[in-house]
Amino acid sequence: MPELPEVETVRRGLSPVMEGKKILTADIRRPDLRWPFPTNMSERLTNKIVVKLRRRSKYILADLDSGETLIIHLGMSGRMQISGRSHDDTLLAPQKHDHVILDMEGGARISFNDARRFGAMDLAPTEDLDSHKLLAKLGPEPLGNEFNESYLVNRLQSKKSPIKTALLDQGIIAGLGNIYVCEVLFRTQIDPKTRTDTLDQPDVNKLVPAIREVLNEAIEAGGSTLKDHRQADGELGYFQHNFKVYGRESMSCQRPDCGGTIERIVQSGRSTFYCNQCQR
DNA sequence: CGTACACCCTGGCCGC
DNA sequence: TGCGGCCAGGGTGTAC
Numbered sequence A: 001m002p003e004l005p006e007v008e009t010v011r012r013g014l015s016p017v018m019e020g021k022k023i024l025t026a027d028i029r030r031p032d033l034r035w036p037f038p039t040n041m042s043e044r045l046t047n048k049i050v051v052k053l054r055r056r057s058k059y060i061l062a063d064l065d066s067g068e069t070l071i072i073h074l075g076m077s078g079r080m081q082i083s084g085r086s087h088d089d090t091l092l093a094p095q096k097h098d099h100v101i102l103d104m105e106g107g108a109r110i111s112f113n114d115a116r117r118f119g120a121m122d123l124a125p126t127e128d129l130d131s132h133k134l135l136a137k138l139g140p141e142p143l144g145n146e147f148n149e150s151y152l153v154n155r156l157q158s159k160k161s162p163i164k165t166a167l168l169d170q171g172i173i174a175g176l177g178n179i180y181v182c183e184v185l186f187r188t189q190i191d192p193k194t195r196t197d198t199l200d201q202p203d204v205n206k207l208v209p210a211i212r213e214v215l216n217e218a219i220e221a222g223g224s225t226l227k228d229h230r231q232a233d234g235e236l237g238y239f240q241h242n243f244k245v246y247g248r249e250s251m252s253c254q255r256p257d258c259g260g261t262i263e264r265i266v267q268s269g270r271s272t273f274y275c276n277q278c279q280r
Numbered sequence B: 001c002g003t004a005c006a007c008c009c010t011g012g013c014c015g016c
Numbered sequence C: 001t002g003c004g005g006c007c008a009g010g011g012t013g014t015a016c
Helices: A004-018 A041-045 A149-157 A163-168 A178-188 A201-227
Strands: A023-028 A050-056 A059-064 A068-073 A078-083 A098-104 A109-114 A120-125 A262-267 A270-275
Touching: A004 A050, A004 A059, A004 A078, A004 A109, A004 A201, A023 A041, A041 A120, A149 A163, A149 A201, A163 A178, A178 A201, A178 A270
Parallel strands: none
Antiparallel strands: A023 A098, A050 A059, A059 A068, A068 A120, A078 A109, A098 A109, A262 A270
């Protein structure tokens, strides 16, 4: 599930129960997820205060007062479940696929659940996090200043892959995933098969603001999920969102008077959804 | 080098 | 109700 907006939503949900709070216990219930957990992970988390919760791309970064940062990746199916926040909210017993359970000062229990186990956790010195293997090759944040038209032109003009594949490349832009790339290309009316080196300048200029808009709108939708009391079971990582093309194969295009049909194709092994009429 | 694909893993859904 | 096949929002390793 989690692309940048979902990860940001999870970060915001965790922030009030983690930031400034001490980790009282860290229950590590299996030795690994995608990779082995770092040595002595439980000891290195226990009794440490979470100074700050940050996000880089699809990673959540928890800076500890020990000088280390806990790096969290949710993979495809990772979720964070919060329980025990208030007096009438009882601590959740471990469930199937709960792999790491943190009990926080203040009473919250955070359960990291990941059925497919593509997620990951690691610990690294906060000072040189940027050189960490998982973070070193990431491109700029799409919502940051480093990401702009001239940057994108430079990175795209030398590539030959389809624009869909290029926007999924985390070394070019960090945080877009399969859903939002499809949505961005629909919004800009660009054919996902277009080779990056043949994109014209107006198209590249459209991409930058469209990427920001799509991500910001999704973050906003996630934010309203956090405030929704019906969603108050504390499960973070999923929220309702209306997609224009993703998952809408063979449905009609929602653009007024387009009359096109949404098609699904496969590009470098991933599904691409696009309108066969208005994306060219 | 860049690009394309198999693969890691579990679960849900669909058709028979 | 069971079973096989296919699908899944991520990222890496490997083969061309």
